[in-house]
Amino acid sequence: MCLKSNEPVWGVTDLRLAFPQKKDMFFKDLSFNYQKGEKILFLGPSGCGKSTLLQVLSGLIPKSVPLPVHTEKLSIPKSWGFIFQDPDTQFCMPYVDEEIAFVLENRRIDPKKMPGLIHDYLKLTGLDFSDPHRLIRTLSGGMKQRLAIASVLALEPEVLFLDEPTALLDPDGTEQLWETVRRISKGRTLLIVEHKISRILDLVARIVLFDPDGRILADGPKDQVLEQYRDELDAYGIWHPDAWPAYERRRPVPIRRQKHEEPILDLKNFSVYHGRTKCFTVPELHLYRGEWVAVIGKNGAGKSTMVEGIRSLVRHEGIMHWYLDHKEEDVSFVFQNPEYQFVTDKVEDELGFSLKLNKLPVSEIEKLVTRSLEQFALTQQRTTHPYQLSVGQKRRLSVAASLIDRPQAVILDEPTFGQDARNTFALLDLFQSLVDGGTTVIMVTHEMEIVRRFATRVLTVADGRLIGDSRVPASGRGEETENGSRYHRHQ
């Protein structure tokens, strides 16, 4: 790219960097430069070093994250702000105002000026609290990320680094976050790492595309890069605007929708409790074998509570009847954070764990584990500790481990959350094959594309109640609501 000469140029020349316990240097003489006012998007497969480069460009590596780094030339902007991925670990104070004050204290601002400034920064990010002395942990993920922006704005930064700020946000939160970034981006330089790019393409002008080995594959105006490297975007699992249509074109078998008549679960006057508060109630609900049930609704509506209730993970009342012989083994549950459910030190033990519990012969376990490793592309990681896997591999392992003893029903709490496009599509293919085989898939999700393309039944939850129960007809595509006698619609 040609750079205008009168503006300061920041960046790095001939960067080399070493990760602990890796033989080779990461980045082989990588150079990247940018200048004031540019809005740049970094794209690439997970693990390609985009985030690492962002931390080098801000000076966090090696100053705060000590890694061996070698550069010919490195120029870091005088004032910058960094927004991280995880909304929960960016703050050190319990209250909203205190968190922004923390930054102002670091800048040695007079305490008398602080309340006014705190108010201004919150207003800029659309967090108009009448009283900013409010507990951070009561905010939603999207609000937390906007607070992170507000506290970073208190640094009066020229350059903003955003490292996948929406990876752990739901669609509403994502929308609000980008809206905020758009509002404050005027006159500021933005460097963004992101997988879900549909919502920010209008915000950026330049795209830098990395290959899996951390080399810059392309660097140029966004339209040009998106046009020329479409196949790479698909291969790297980036959520570009055409990702879903492209997936549909690649799918060999069209989605089949069967009739579902054999019941698997009956609920009657069913309520779920967290502690003593009733968090979800449903007067009546029947689920059938082979259904793909999507549970949708806003954050905090009670979706997770509902599925935790039907798997008896939390206290519940009322009638719940599974048409199964061994409820404990035949209904598996996949948690949002896969790490919680890992119980052993090796991937293969993890897969064999429930089989061993059920006292299967060793040879049989061995056979099933090997097959499952192949099916989920984890053969290479056979003896790795589950915690050391990548995000996608962890998710695959958690799903594989809960499917290995062939449950009749699988409950998944946002299984595609934070996954790149490639992982998501692989998981969806798998769930579809389960449904084809007669397994019931019950899935909490925010992703409406999944609901639209895969679900045969859509349950809508709001304020702890089931407010919608619609069934997608066997032949049709879109959603239609049936008010038949067997599919109750609850108001």
Next chain:
Amino acid sequence: MDPVITDTSKLFFKVNPSLKLICFAFLFILYLSVQNLNTMIWTTVAFSIVTLWANGLPRKWSVGFFLMTFIVSFFSASAMILYGKGSHVLFQWFLIRTTEESLARGIQLGLRTFVFGLLGVLFASTTPPVPFFYSLMQQLKVPVRYAYGCLAAFRMLPMMAEELGHIRQAMKVRGMSRQKGLRAFYERFLHYALGILVQSIRRAQRTAVAMEAKRFSMKEKRTFYYQIGWSRKDLIFLSVMTVTVVSGFLLSRWIPLTPYTNVIDGY
């Protein structure tokens, strides 16, 4: 303590936290050296009244804490009561041998534990973490890295509690709780510990980087959002504490309830 459940309008909330800390630390040392059972009895009465009046907890909670403190004190007393040395035997059964002297010593020990417990409840329930650490930095010149480090750690406690719940559920789903026996229990414990530890270390690392990204410096000077200073409330607090302590000593002299004025010697 979590400000959500406390009543922050109480007097002790407005006392300078450093003063409160030093005062309570002094009381700990003071009561370690008291060997007079009568003094301990009257002190217990006095501090019970002060704690009931001044703690920041809702009534239900404060009664709960009272009971808990009492049970802990009872246990700390029981060993001394049951196995202590002494010449006036009150009760003997196999290894258990209770004497008048050991009974007095045990009660003395139990009451001391009880008073310490009350002081702890009183301090914890009236001191929110943020003003406490700000005061430590401003009055006692505690280095900022420790103060903000502790504050960041405080934020993680509710997250860890939530995490524990998730792990418990996951164990249940994976059939971990179906395994019985000591070994299974050990493995389960190990698993909880590892899970929480891994997540906490990761979170701590991320928070540390985020704090430095916000230009937190351990060495440079900084300003403070909250100015923790002194007020008339501090004088009232000191007077209340003085009256409580002195009344314990005076009442023990005026109305001695037991003959044990020195439990170590036996009299």
